[in-house]
Amino acid sequence: VVGxxxxxxxxxxxxxxxxxxxxxxxxxxxxxxxxxxPADSSLKSQSILTQVMDKGRFQKLPSTLSxxxxxxxxxRCKGNNVTWNYPSYLDTFKxxxxxxxxxxxxxxxxxxxxSAADTGEYxxxxxxxxxxxxxxxxxxxxxxxxxxxxxxxxxxxxPSYFEIVYLNPDKPAVIPCRVTTPLAKVTLHRExxxxxxxxxxxxxxxxxxxxxxxxxxxxxxxxxxxxxxETQGAPQISIKYHLLxxxxxxxxxxxxxxxxxxxxxxxxxxxxxxxxxxxxEVGVDFRWQFPGQEVRNYMV
Numbered sequence: 001v002v003g004x005x006x007x008x009x010x011x012x013x014x015x016x017x018x019x020x021x022x023x024x025x026x027x028x029x030x031x032x033x034x035x036x037x038p039a040d041s042s043l044k045s046q047s048i049l050t051q052v053m054d055k056g057r058f059q060k061l062p063s064t065l066s067x068x069x070x071x072x073x074x075x076r077c078k079g080n081n082v083t084w085n086y087p088s089y090l091d092t093f094k095x096x097x098x099x100x101x102x103x104x105x106x107x108x109x110x111x112x113x114x115s116a117a118d119t120g121e122y123x124x125x126x127x128x129x130x131x132x133x134x135x136x137x138x139x140x141x142x143x144x145x146x147x148x149x150x151x152x153x154x155x156x157x158x159p160s161y162f163e164i165v166y167l168n169p170d171k172p173a174v175i176p177c178r179v180t181t182p183l184a185k186v187t188l189h190r191e192x193x194x195x196x197x198x199x200x201x202x203x204x205x206x207x208x209x210x211x212x213x214x215x216x217x218x219x220x221x222x223x224x225x226x227x228x229x230e231t232q233g234a235p236q237i238s239i240k241y242h243l244l245x246x247x248x249x250x251x252x253x254x255x256x257x258x259x260x261x262x263x264x265x266x267x268x269x270x271x272x273x274x275x276x277x278x279x280x281e282v283g284v285d286f287r288w289q290f291p292g293q294e295v296r297n298y299m300v
Contacts, residue, residue: 004166048078049124049142061144066181069116069150075109077124077142081134082107087120089159115182116153121145121209145209149181154236167217167245177209177227177238184229188212191224191240195206219245253286 015236050058052074067073077084082102086109090098097112111118123143127134156178167173179186186206190195199206205213214221222245227238253276262269276284 007180014175018030024167029235035152037195039059047120047138048126049076050078051074051143052076053125061142064145064182066147066149067114069118069148069180071114071148075112075122075124076146077107077109079106079126079140080104081127081129082124083127083136084109085120085232086124089117091168094191095138114148115157116148116150117157119146119178135227136158147179147181151231151233154181154184154231155227156236158239161239162242163239164242164244165218167214167243167253169217169247173217173221173243174211175214175225176227176229177241178211179208181231182208183272185253186227186229189226189228193227196227217245221248253284260266 021129047060049061051061053059061075073233077239080102084100084107089095097114099108099110099112101108109122109124121143122145124143126137128137163176165173165175173190176184177188186208188199188204188206189195190197199212203215205215207213212227222258223244224240224242226240228235229238230236255274255276257272258273258275261268262272264270274288276286278284
């Protein structure tokens with residue numbers, strides 16, 4: 001094996017390597033019986049995700065994988081009804097570099113000319129369908145987190161130069177300064193007063209796949225922060241994050257309704273506005289009901 005030093009188990013005495021005559025007859029070796037797998041092994045999650053290598057070779061994917069940006073990658077997921085999950089921006093911008101094909105025995109995902117922005121989780125699973133209803137087969141899934149490394153882009157690029165992160169006392173907050181290489185050393189800094197925010201691994205920790213995590217946000221954490229990453233070259237700075245502390249009272253969101261006019265002639269337009277006050281970045285399901293119309297749901 002290349003790169004491993006030779007080792008010696010013990011100091012050999014003179015003549016130890018000589019072949020010595022054997023007078024006893026050796027007992028015939030009984031083949032070892034293969035241990036049975038536990039009865040519930042079929043219930044364990046099986047990885048169905050592989051990477052296509054050169055010359056038609058395949059390899060099972062580890063939990064994380066590092067590739068150089070610019071490479072193309074082909075993943076295959078066994079099954080005839082496969083669903084994929086990948087960085088959402090590839091769908092948002094309808095990226096032509098990504099193609100997915102469902103074949104008879106597997107689904108194929110190809111990402112051409114990869115970039116640092118493609119860094120993220122890639123996963124697939126089989127769908128179990130009965131009539132018109134389908135659900136995820138938890139026993140047959142596959143997942144890997146791929147770093148597309150680029151020395152010019154240590155942080156995963158984002159579409160904006162400034163992001164708002166809401167701090168809620170009831171749940172952890174994530175500052176999503178993810179990196180394109182797991183080897184980068186990442187630190188968190190406050191813009192004013194200027195200084196580094198120490199991550200103790202408990203209240204504030206760093207996850208290379210997510211960013212900095214505030215386990216118990218408080219109003220003391222609000223302000224503008226940024227991340228700094230470095231490997232062997234000059235350090236790089238992330239975009240800025242504005243941390244806003246929002247303490248929302250427990251209970252359902254409150255709604256108010258305003259109408260443009262309480263009376264209207266036949267044929268005139270009437271504007272009705274419903275305003276909901278609740279937790280930021282949480283979807284609200286509006287249910288409208290009025291005379292002469294069917295009930296409709298609207299999601300915002």
